[in-house]
Amino acid sequence: MSKLFLFLKQTSGFATKGILRNNCKMSKSAVIILAEGAEEMEFTIAADVLRRAGINVTVAGLNGNEPVKCSRNVVIVPDKSLDQAVEEKYDVVVLPGGLGGSNAMCESKAVGELLRAQETSGGIIAAICAAPTVLAKHGIATGKTLTSYPAMKAQLVDNYTYVEDKNVVQDGNLITSRGPGTAFEFALKLSELLVSKEKAQEVAKGMLLTHN
Amino acid sequence: MSKLFLFLKQTSGFATKGILRNNCKMSKSAVIILAEGAEEMEFTIAADVLRRAGINVTVAGLNGNEPVKCSRNVVIVPDKSLDQAVEEKYDVVVLPGGLGGSNAMCESKAVGELLRAQETSGGIIAAICAAPTVLAKHGIATGKTLTSYPAMKAQLVDNYTYVEDKNVVQDGNLITSRGPGTAFEFALKLSELLVSKEKAQEVAKGMLLTHN
């Protein structure tokens, strides 16, 4: 039995967690909300890239754990329902775009509660394409700087500082991006924040992309 | 009842199909084979982009119509089984990458038969990432020029002219590409070939990409 393990056994549970977290030994966690009408490329790129980076990803079905029909009829099975998923805490809550999916998340009380809890605890919130409108609807990150799919700008300019010349925008714990064509950069930025720049670059290279 | 409809009713079934096909009124069709261990981004980008281009896409599960676990544990439900899907003809047969998925397609007699029939009829065959090895295994398009994920080069150089400085390679009816980071270009190229350059450019723009 290693000395480190013995040392950890001797510390309290709380201290153990603290030590592991500070040394980045515990893998980071993400929950991605999957709703009917989600943009399947934005969803899949986020899930796949974060898993390539070693992040523990939970795919949470907005309305349960049944298969979800996405915006272009790709059918994806969630890992669990959002109701089950919210029993744990996550380093990042990811909202994929797609008009139907975003509208469903706008109407969901559970999504509003999850986002408020994430904001209060200082966790990362990430939204791409149409999904920044979900933040607006639930009063999250008001006043911060963000971007979105161009067509959603009008719904966001009143409550946020809107940026349109960047593919991924970070304002503290808020990460936003613009559409399918910026989804790799969005997921790589999250990988950088949760793991490291080196890891994001390694993952990018494996996909034949670059990450600066 | 429109004059066009009356006219069509008066022609024979065969002639009707010919007229519609020549005028590009019938939408083009694609079958994408989905096997355990497929790269979910390469699969999803192909399905989504081709559907955005108005192409009729069938997702065919290699081993039936049950949910398929992809390479990074995203679970996708096929539209039908490959056995059912091969009862129809398609303008393009698309093979996504992912090592597990490609190996499964290499071992599949049904995939070999579908590819040989597609080659014989002059239809388009498209493969990305690890999937060009499926062509090699089944003796398809031997001698043609292609590309693949860099790690698969050694398995392809003996039977093909291998290109590594292009993201998408066309040699007649064979279209190949390199990995997740080239999947949008791959799908846009197929959209261009099946529909038109203008349509591919329109689809690219909607995703915040460009297609030249």
Ligand SMILES: [Cu+]
């Ligand atoms: Cu691959």
